[in-house]
Amino acid sequence: MSPLLTVNNLVKSYPGRRNLLGRSKQRTIVTNGVSFALGSGETLGIVGESGAGKSTVGRLVLRLLESDSGQVVFDGCDVLSLPRKQLLSFRRRAQMIFQDPFSSLDPHMTIRELIGEPLSIHRGLKGHDRDAAAVELLERVGLRADQLEKYPREFSGGQLQRIAIARALSTEPELIVCDEPVAALDVSIQAQVLNLLVDLQRERGLSYLFISHDLSLVRFLAHRVVVMCQGEIVETGPTEDVFTNPRHDYTRSLIDAIPDPRTRYLAPTEFESTRVLAGASVKEV
Ligand SMILES: Nc1ncnc2c1ncn2[C@@H]1O[C@H](COP(=O)(O)OP(=O)(O)O)[C@@H](O)[C@H]1O
Numbered sequence: 001m002s003p004l005l006t007v008n009n010l011v012k013s014y015p016g017r018r019n020l021l022g023r024s025k026q027r028t029i030v031t032n033g034v035s036f037a038l039g040s041g042e043t044l045g046i047v048g049e050s051g052a053g054k055s056t057v058g059r060l061v062l063r064l065l066e067s068d069s070g071q072v073v074f075d076g077c078d079v080l081s082l083p084r085k086q087l088l089s090f091r092r093r094a095q096m097i098f099q100d101p102f103s104s105l106d107p108h109m110t111i112r113e114l115i116g117e118p119l120s121i122h123r124g125l126k127g128h129d130r131d132a133a134a135v136e137l138l139e140r141v142g143l144r145a146d147q148l149e150k151y152p153r154e155f156s157g158g159q160l161q162r163i164a165i166a167r168a169l170s171t172e173p174e175l176i177v178c179d180e181p182v183a184a185l186d187v188s189i190q191a192q193v194l195n196l197l198v199d200l201q202r203e204r205g206l207s208y209l210f211i212s213h214d215l216s217l218v219r220f221l222a223h224r225v226v227v228m229c230q231g232e233i234v235e236t237g238p239t240e241d242v243f244t245n246p247r248h249d250y251t252r253s254l255i256d257a258i259p260d261p262r263t264r265y266l267a268p269t270e271f272e273s274t275r276v277l278a279g280a281s282v283k284e285v
């Protein structure tokens with residue numbers, strides 16, 4: 001079976017920094033020859049330190065940023081050469097969740113508008129149908145219909161990230177790029193949001209490109225992992241292989257830097273306990 005997403009040799013650079021003599025000729029390369037594949041229903045983790053180029057890769061794949069060269073193939077379709085018009089139908093199938101829900105959700109829009117917007121643009125829903133779909137999504141992520149008229153400032157970070165997930169789900173995507181989706185949340189809330197992502201994947205057969213600097217999260221969630229260092233992939237493989245038998249020194253140093261494996265790595269059973277304590281996988285404490 002061919003993968004849902006194939007990325008070949010993605011390159012992105014920016015003009016060099018200004019110096020006293022003007023702009024340096026040398027461009028800064030932020031992703032250099034990045035290649036990987038993602039199967040349907042699979043989670044591919046992208047790990048690496050801050051500045052490694054992880055978010056850039058996520059944005060290049062969805063064409064929120066234009067790449068210098070390379071190829072992105074989604075379900076047989078060459079994404080980088082899609083005309084603007086057809087980008088909309090690609091984006092119905094491929095969505096993104098960002099690190100900071102406070103800045104990724106427009107503060108002037110109500111929850112009804114935030115979830116309703118993609119429902120009308122991508123799925124043509126109006127009026128009662130749109131509201132019913134919005135409520136269904138809101139409830140699925142653990143919020144309530146009576147919260148539809150509220151604004152983002154009235155919610156906690158965890159609740160906002162649930163709203164961002166509902167908004168991403170509203171287009172019925174097959175792929176979601178999750179860029180550090182729990183990094184801005186309290187540790188106690190992180191497990192709940194991750195459990196929600198896992199449940200949604202099982203339920204809907206979603207594929208995740210899961211970007212994180214936190215290796216313990218990636219170990220819990222990802223089937224396979226790529227390790228990025230300074231814009232390049234230095235190692236890739238099934239998650240457990242990479243964690244138990246890292247081949248590259250850089251990967252080894254990242255694993256060694258996980259503060260205390262007993263507290264940092266939340267084993268799946270601990271996630272289950274957190275969920276039991278919370279009363280349900282989608283409940284906010
Ligand atoms: N608009 C830009 N102009 C110049 N450099 C940029 C720009 N955006 C990002 N970068 C650089 O690209 C590198 C990778 O950034 P990013 O993809 O955000 O890394 P990560 O998500 O792994 O922390 C960083 O060194 C960053 O400074």
Ligand SMILES: [Mg+2]
Nearest residue numbers: 054055056180
């Ligand atoms: Mg980033």
